[in-house]
Amino acid sequence: MLIKNGNVIIFEADDVKVKKVDIKIKDNIIEKIAEDIKPEENEEVIDATNKVVMPGLINTHAHIAMSIFRGTFEGCDLYTWLNQKIWPIEAKLTKEEVYNASRLSILEMISTGTTCVNDHYFFSEEIRKALTESKMRAVITRVLMDNDGKEASENRINEFINLYETRDKDNKLITYSVAPHGLYTCSGEVLAKARELAIKYNLPVHIHFLESINEVEDIKNLHGIRASEVLKKYFDGIHTILAHGVKLDDEDIEILKTMDCGISHNPLSNLRLGCKIADTTKYKQNGINVALGTDGQGSGNNLDMFEAMKMAALIQGGIHENEERLGSKDAIKMATINGAKLLGLEDKIGSIEEGKDADIIIVDIEPNLTNIKLIPNKDIISNLVYNTDGKNVETTIINGEVLMEKRKFKYLQPEKIIEKFIAF
């Protein structure tokens, strides 16, 4: 397969460039990137004239079954939202609801250019089934916690082990993490168990970390030491994905720098839950890898990584007055290569490079009425971040397979998925 004549987003050294090159895909791999590649006989050619061709977007923190919570519970803080709104409903969710809700989110993700998601939920066999049927790339887990007692906690651990042990070893698209919910919902016992499992199975850890201000004291009360020290105590030497990381002070940053970890920044969710703004500019200046996530639709509104990119770039102007700060090029890297690094998948995905798996999206920037916000298009990268959204994505390729082409799906049937939620 050949993608011709596109404006291709290429990472060179620390820069993000737009190059007019063609991309040849052989099986699932990006075989060649060069100017003016001639198609072989009978080779499929995708014309990307007036399109942007970029790495598929990597959502490093989501709860994909939470599509059913979209648009609910505005104006809550995190604890009220979890304790009074979300957890009581989640306790009654059925496997079928989780399956259907996951399919809805997968449709949302593929149609808005996300090619890999790092999920954090339960009934994870259902989520895996939905992802596998859709041929979507994902990191999945079964969340662990013990703030509701020992028996429930042990059930969760057994569910995680069962999920992992029943994996399809031939499916390279689905990988796994060990996911203690957070340091304020897990005792040392669960965290130690999570460490043990991460080492045993050689998996990364995925955990909520300092999302809201309340956690700072609560974690100290529960564990006797500051949050970043708890993290270091249990997960030193283990690759750890920290969701949120809004409330880091300089001491926390120094501790994190000694660890193998990075941050999944979820700006929309943080704003909607009144958690204020993570200083991702400072994290980057300190060499901490920052990637992007959407969180679930209940807090983050949607799974559109273009919205996350835009917000991640803009929001730094809310805390850095007349100062150097992250911008549109950083946002693109956060949503792609930084995400691949955070998930430990940078050898396979995150950039358009020869030898990597072909996770590629094609974004419509044709100068017409639909794209009026892109005209004039004097700076493609700036416009891509600030003036497009997931609706501009027209083609999504995962592992060399075209899952959506000009918004037509290969496997998913949008009407069938959507109809279950019309009178929801």
Add this chain to the structure above:
Amino acid sequence: MLIKNGNVIIFEADDVKVKKVDIKIKDNIIEKIAEDIKPEENEEVIDATNKVVMPGLINTHAHIAMSIFRGTFEGCDLYTWLNQKIWPIEAKLTKEEVYNASRLSILEMISTGTTCVNDHYFFSEEIRKALTESKMRAVITRVLMDNDGKEASENRINEFINLYETRDKDNKLITYSVAPHGLYTCSGEVLAKARELAIKYNLPVHIHFLESINEVEDIKNLHGIRASEVLKKYFDGIHTILAHGVKLDDEDIEILKTMDCGISHNPLSNLRLGCKIADTTKYKQNGINVALGTDGQGSGNNLDMFEAMKMAALIQGGIHENEERLGSKDAIKMATINGAKLLGLEDKIGSIEEGKDADIIIVDIEPNLTNIKLIPNKDIISNLVYNTDGKNVETTIINGEVLMEKRKFKYLQPEKIIEKFIAF
């Protein structure tokens, strides 16, 4: 004309409601709002099933000829942006460029649901011509300032007087403001002249006010008193539209409360220029009217008021931690009725009410793949603010005239307007 079966946004007391009512428009006026209105013979009926019907959006601060600056100069502060980037280019702009650029912005506005814009620029006859041809509602001006000398300043004043004196008195869609650029670019002499003109012609004043932190000291140095005192000195008793108002302290708020003024909040522009976040929650709690604007595309990215609504609601979570703050219902009012009040046009526009001019937009929320971010749609208002954008607007009515219906234009020819900017 009859708009049937829509989900109509109605303001009741302090609340924002969604009602299933029909709207009858006679000539340019909303004649009747009621359930199940029967069409008269030969009456045009617009079916709004699965649509939101809402007041046209009012952009209270823009520079519509600045479409040509879209996507440029990321990461500047306000002064660098103005002095080194924008003003040198503006000095060379031609009337034709301003006309074409205005037409591009008008296409952007009508297609994204803005029915009235409060502009702030020069070559204003060209802007007026573009607006008049498009049948768009607007408040226009010729900006005044004297930081480049007396002669240039006097030319500007004469151009403003000429603009106003040559107005078409039969055109009720175009009204005028007197617009000193800002308190840091205008001496007391120009401000006094602006006051005189505002009183003579009975016009509101439209001025940039405390957008960036640098202004606080600069205004004190130039005028000898704090910015809000300067404002009070020259514009007390005059209806005044304050663009931005980011840097207000409690003393400023107390002074503004004694005046006839309100704030045009431009969240995207403020973030992009590193001006931080206006505390609109506090302003509202103090009884100050807050409306919304986009600013020009050079700082604000685009003129899409849906993006401004979303950002205005979200951004308050960046400064109000676990506190009550503005939300989606406030954002809708800021973009409509509050805008009408700020422009002094609340008797005519800003809400769907019997007797008002019919400035109405119809927004597609059909549950399909394009609207995947709206599914499930359990809260129409929340979804409208957080999960739509201007591309969801399918019909725009200004003063009872359907200017765009299902994205087809009555007067404008999108291809003709766009083609001038393809190789721009």
